[in-house]
Amino acid sequence: MGDDRFDPSGLTALVLDENHFERGIALNQLRMMGFGQVIGAARADEAWERLKQAKPDVFLLEWVERTGDGIDLVRRIRASDELPNRAIPIFMLTTRGRKTDVESARQAGVDGFMRKPISALAMQQRVLKIVTEPQPFVEAADYVGPCRRRQADHMYRGPRRRLEDIVKEAVLEDAADEAEVKSEVARARVAILEKRARELAPGEIRAAARVYVAVMALVEIGELLGDICLKRSAEEMARYIKAQGATDRLDPEVVRTHVAALHQLVHLEHAQAEERLRVTENLKRMVDKKLRHAPASDAA
Template sequence: MTDDRVLNSSDLKKMKVLIVDPNSFMRGVVADSLRRLMVTHIMAAASAVEAFNVGRMFKPDIIFVDWDAGRMSGLEFTREVRRNTTGISRETPIILLAGVIDHDQLMSARQSGINEFLLKPVSAQGVLSRIEEVVMRPRKFIDSRNYVGPCRRRKDDPNYAGPWRRLTDEPPAKANNEMAKENAFKLRQIIEGLTQYADRTNVDRQAGIRGMYRMLQQNAEEVGRLGDDIIVRVWNTALRYIEGVGMTDTYDVEVVKYHFQTIAIILDMPEEAFLHRTSVANELERLVNKKIHSAHEKKHDVA
């Protein structure tokens, strides 16, 4: 029998959440997802050290921390919290954000005292599922000589078909892609080329942006033939972003790279993750609309 309890909006409004991520764009993505869930008490920190200072006063109910939290990793941050040396309650649920996670990393995360993990790209649906897991179905807190953190044992739920497996599960094997392996391989090569152009914008902005835009246009038809509507939507959103703000002061290379990272991850998502894939595409479209609108407003203000 599964536990289907969910949080209501009043519970979420009272919740205090701390985000720890050195990437300002990713902090914004997570915060935006939380605000969509009606969470209003949100604080963010660019490093673990800053998070300790903020956390002592803020006293978060939940912490989202990136695997790479600056000079101190997300796992080291978690160990410090569990040791009760930071001023943050050692029992505070901690959710680890990561782009990918392999078996060894999963074992390390379990040992550090992480409650849950959430793979990027982040969506409001994914954030909510992890919050509900730590709030509605908390695991017993263990304080022993060799380990401090949530119990690492949990009864397996054979009916679970969420977008990502939980921390206590083994990491997924190869995902069942809807497209042929050769097409997925070809798309990964294209994404690699686009990412190189994105990195080039830090040195030669105009050349990098033009190269990205040209490559996105040239391969749009090829991507359409792959037959994955979600990837097509993300692809088109990247095009719209570059068209809308590419040559303005509001252009952010991290937004573009996040699109490319999202496509690469979607390729590995299992078939049952359809709702999560759709949610990610919806939120990227909303984010880009917001960025383009902001760029246009800034342009009119200058004029």
């Protein structure tokens, strides 16, 4: 089924994420996709009640690394006799991306695994694929969930394949690999920045300095990779930190919001230039707004 035939206006989506900001992003993306109703939950027990009462058609949930609630909830859903639809399409949202994590999620019974932050376009493509082309639901002694087999015709390497086709694919794969390496470098730098931002508190000079060093390293990476949006976005964060200094005006939540947006940026493909530019411009507006209010704080 193509995109033009997919109308989610009569569907309900549920999002479980303990992070209010990131939960809001996912809910807004689902609204933009056209879902008739979107529901948010901050805790696993709250999501469980929503699953029973609202009977959603799609469920997106955060891994919740500290407690493991995400994986446990998926298993509970798949094994449940009290839910109206235990075969509901489930997507795991997480900043984790190790192969073992993906396999753990699949073994628990998820339909899809999305690295956060995920762009609106990527989310739409993943949700569309699962909702319109669902895998058969399997109920076995050791597993309950969507069939884990995947069609792999495009991976066929038999003798009937033409050499020129294989060469073309190799060239495309090399280009894709190079782009992915660059993306991984940027993501690694953002991960370091995120760690530094978690340590930040108002008035802590050393913590503020570590954040500033990390964001300037990201500016340099953006320039080296030729990623103008990444460079400009990191420069905006550096501008905010430098202007506020290690004082009470340096709001850790503003910094962490900026980091979340940078996460989104480094996970957006370069082909999505318009969306990447929108993220960059939104960050500039946020910094402009915060700095306009800084003199008032001084006067107080």
